[in-house]
Amino acid sequence: MKTLVWEELGPAEREAALARPAQRSDPALQDGVRSIVDQVRDGGWDALAAIAERIDGEAPRPVTVSPIAAEARRTLAAEQVAAIELAAANVRAFHAASRPADIAVETMPGLTVRKLWRAIDRVGLYVPGGRTPLFSTLLMLAIPAQAAGVRELVVITPPRAQGGLDPVVALAAELSGVDTVWTVGGAQGIAALAFGAGPIPRCDKICGPGNAWVAEAKRLVASMAHGPAIDMPAGPSELMVIADDRANPRTVAADLLSQAEHDSAAQVLLATPSQPLLEAIRGQVEQQVATLPRADLARRSLKAARFVLTANLAAAAEVANTYAPEHLSLAVSDPDALLPAIRNAGAVFAGCTASETFGDYLAGSSHVLPTDGAARAWGGISVYSFMKAMSVQTVTPAAAARIAGPAATLARMEGLEAHARSADCRLEPAA
Numbered sequence: 001m002k003t004l005v006w007e008e009l010g011p012a013e014r015e016a017a018l019a020r021p022a023q024r025s026d027p028a029l030q031d032g033v034r035s036i037v038d039q040v041r042d043g044g045w046d047a048l049a050a051i052a053e054r055i056d057g058e059a060p061r062p063v064t065v066s067p068i069a070a071e072a073r074r075t076l077a078a079e080q081v082a083a084i085e086l087a088a089a090n091v092r093a094f095h096a097a098s099r100p101a102d103i104a105v106e107t108m109p110g111l112t113v114r115k116l117w118r119a120i121d122r123v124g125l126y127v128p129g130g131r132t133p134l135f136s137t138l139l140m141l142a143i144p145a146q147a148a149g150v151r152e153l154v155v156i157t158p159p160r161a162q163g164g165l166d167p168v169v170a171l172a173a174e175l176s177g178v179d180t181v182w183t184v185g186g187a188q189g190i191a192a193l194a195f196g197a198g199p200i201p202r203c204d205k206i207c208g209p210g211n212a213w214v215a216e217a218k219r220l221v222a223s224m225a226h227g228p229a230i231d232m233p234a235g236p237s238e239l240m241v242i243a244d245d246r247a248n249p250r251t252v253a254a255d256l257l258s259q260a261e262h263d264s265a266a267q268v269l270l271a272t273p274s275q276p277l278l279e280a281i282r283g284q285v286e287q288q289v290a291t292l293p294r295a296d297l298a299r300r301s302l303k304a305a306r307f308v309l310t311a312n313l314a315a316a317a318e319v320a321n322t323y324a325p326e327h328l329s330l331a332v333s334d335p336d337a338l339l340p341a342i343r344n345a346g347a348v349f350a351g352c353t354a355s356e357t358f359g360d361y362l363a364g365s366s367h368v369l370p371t372d373g374a375a376r377a378w379g380g381i382s383v384y385s386f387m388k389a390m391s392v393q394t395v396t397p398a399a400a401a402r403i404a405g406p407a408a409t410l411a412r413m414e415g416l417e418a419h420a421r422s423a424d425c426r427l428e429p430a431a
């Protein structure tokens, strides 16, 4: 947990201070991912099965979720099932309300342009499960995809350590309207979704977060010829907290640790104008981390933590905009006053009673969010992630007669005679 005084840093030091953990862009990892992706693309199912067995202990299997979900309902406590159902209901409500509306604009009399939203045909969803099955991520992906109307979802997740599909993942799948989950993960799973492998069909787009292997594999397949689209860079978790002296150090420390426990490559940051608060939060982090079941993982992540002392809250907001965190908590007494200054963040938690954990599980928005600075240009998963807009032009004969001349003129100005003649044809009476 490094402390930095923002005003004392020059531009290069500021950039270095806000760098992501180096392990996320390890060249050996990138080479490893490329090798896996190439093998699966060229070798299909046999290569996929061999790699999956070597890395995760078993070949991919399509698992029908209903019997396993039924077992989960029998074995889980009623409050556990109720909590998942609550999360699913909130995520569904938010995304159903977020569906985009088609529009029609008459740009000139008789000339109408519509924007029509259409769902993507086939989308691959990655549900992380290396350390612990993140069943909540299945809700956060599949429910928005269903709200968008995707025809076919191909869902994959790593097998459990003891093999097979986790029952709670099966229950989350059932609640999200997904009937089959493939037990395959990592870069090999992403390659299978990207290029197809045996019965796993190639997908038009791959959505979902994961560790550095998964994030790098998505980046790579999207850059390859005939590769799929991807949702966004969504790698190891990040949280920045902006706090003023009204913030509770215990709560802020708990929030920081909530993301540090995800991954040794996760990163958490604090920006505050209050030195006493900064020190109090540091003390709380040190105290609380010792009591966590995942203390080792969190401690490794905390090595890349940054505690930034700023001149004021406006400067803290600029630190956030420069870093562009996946999650940004505004642990300040007047979050609405600070919000207009925030431009770059995947999700914002406004005020001390808002919690990153609420967003992770059940507020309603998706917790699949851009990391590694991608929040400068990307938003998190929404129904838009699973749709594209197509324009439709309709023209009355009278409007065609009015616009054919200017269109032909523009075409000839670009030296494109065939375009011009195509416009000119619209001046002729219909046959």
Ligand SMILES: NC(=O)c1ccc[n+]([C@@H]2O[C@H](COP(=O)([O-])OP(=O)(O)OC[C@H]3O[C@@H](n4cnc5c(N)ncnc54)[C@H](O)[C@@H]3O)[C@@H](O)[C@H]2O)c1
Residues within 6 Å of the ligand: 032, 055, 056, 127, 128, 129, 130, 131, 132, 134, 137, 158, 159, 185, 186, 187, 209, 210, 211, 212, 213, 214, 234, 235, 236, 237, 262, 263, 266, 326, 367, 368, 369, 370, 371
């Ligand atoms: N950005 C987001 O929206 C978001 C949301 C949820 C979770 N996350 C992140 O997802 C990640 C989940 O990570 P995880 O590891 O638990 O699960 P994961 O499913 O992402 O990755 C596990 C897989 O990685 C592969 N792998 C691991 N080590 C490997 C190695 N040495 N060689 C080859 N392959 C290897 C294996 O195939 C394994 O099954 C965390 O980093 C978490 O922070 C991010």
Ligand SMILES: N[C@H](CO)Cc1c[nH]c[nH+]1
Residues within 6 Å of the ligand: 134, 136, 137, 236, 237, 238, 259, 326, 360, 367, 368, 369
């Ligand atoms: N915080 C993660 C996104 O970075 C999502 C998650 C899933 N489960 C718990 N948290």
Ligand SMILES: [Zn+2]
Residues within 6 Å of the ligand: 237, 258, 259, 262, 360
């Ligand atoms: Zn989380």
